[in-house]
Amino acid sequence: MPQRRAITGRSQEPRARFAEELRLLRTRKGLSLRALADAVGWDASLFGKMEKGQTLGGPEVVMALDTFYATIDKLLTLWELAMADPPQFRERYRLYMRLEAEAVSMWHYAASNLPGVLQTPQYAEELLRQGGLSGAELDAQVAARMGRRELLLADGAPQFRTILSETVLRSPLHDSSAWRAQLSHLLVMEECSNIVIQVLPLSAGLHGLTNTDAMFLRDAGGRTVAWIETGYSGELVQESAAVEALQLRYDRVRDLALSPGESREFIKRMLEETPCESST
Template sequence: MAEALDQYYGTPGLLLAMWEMAVADPTQFREQYRRYMTLEAEAVSLWHFGVTILPGLLRTDAYARELLALGGYEGKELERQVTARAGRRVVPEGEAAPPFRAIMAETVLRTPLRDAGARREQLDYLLEVSERRNITLQVLLDSAGPHGLVSTAVMFLRLASGTPVAYTESAHRGELIEEGAAVERLQRAYDAMPTRR
């Protein structure tokens, strides 16, 4: 499966290597994320809402490193985790990349990193990817007020079967939601948000 995806996305060996790391080394990616990562790599379209941080697919290495360090990673393990997560950026890249829409709360863009240079690099990267035909970035202004996803970061994936699934996340845990009615409730809240490009 990963080999076929590598060919499809033009990423020779990268997705296969990520999959092998996830399967062979449970410290690489926690069990709860494995199914999500498989579905993410297979998705035909993706859309995300970020409450306080960027989605993993749009993070630079420096941004990911700072977040992972906050989670307690350090030294070689920190670098290993950064490398593993950097591989996810291939999902929205390439000629056959799926459409990806990301809505970010204004806070996501305003929150500084400890390293001002890393923050500038991250913002430059967002400008760069916003030029790709398959990526749409939007901002939910603070002035929009409360909304249906006020404390919920969520990634939606549409699978080849047409079925959508959702993955909600907090600083301490994530949950894959596959039950149709629950996904639809989240999707309605997402679709109702007043955004700006």
């Protein structure tokens, strides 16, 4: 058997090495691409493209594969080496993804965009396309984001609350039919017993999270961390005093928001106001 190359920053052809490892792990388990897709939850065509080196996929997909194959962070390390911009997803994001997967409750504030776990494929695609993605990389990131939606629908799913700034709901997709589908999806998800959606009206004025998207994660032991996004950067906040200060801001925002019932009616009105077909 030929000697395997080390996983280091000096590995040659990291993209090919990543694809090679994916193929090897799957064939060792005797799985078809379809069987792998059924087990992990993403589309078989995405795994096929990743094994051919046509796309790298997103971090969520790779972390799911690491979990399935029990390879710890091996695939994620190879993925980072293969990325054109490795710093894009470093330790903070990797840790956040682990904490999210273990969370028993999540509460969120959206200043500008819907949370990924509530997005439709059309919403995710337009948002990611505006961020500069295209082609196979865009397809992979959309697929990864859709896979994350299962977090809220699985058995034992965490409790999830999101407060949506009215700005989020006043920023429609270019395709009005796709926007109607997104609004309808929010109403469907809101019916789940573990999901609460509230709307913060513009009339609430300025508040402590005006320009900040925030996600709070609480684990089974009661520890809470926060993931904060402002503009182009994200930060994982773990120090208890800082988390408590952010949570106080969140609680004050929640006090300003519409009730869940009022929020549902607000979304319904927006759906009624949205034309069924895009204007030409």
